[in-house]
Amino acid sequence: MSPHRACFKTYGPSSTLVEVANGQVVRAEGVGTVEFHPVDLEGHSLPPVEFTGVLHIPTLNQNLLSLTLTEKRNFSVLIEKGSMAFIRDKEPWFYAE
Structure with missing residues (x-):
């Protein structure tokens, strides 16, 4: 999910409702x-990584990444000392802080 419309390479309408961590329901x-x-x-x-099905929710304060959906796209995520390694086929593909 992202509040930044400019980040989207492709874009279409959505009216999906999402419940965020504080219990508030927001509309994409x-x-x-x-x-x-x-x-x-x-x-x-590194080579670009494309995320599909990303919701545009302008009321968010920052981008949010679902680790569950990341795992469904064949990545494992290792979180250690403030960094995250995204691993596929037992090899790190990229890192985030």
């Missing part, structure tokens, strides 16, 4: 594809 204004441009631990660019 759209849904589409977001292309993420990761870097490795040394800051080198």
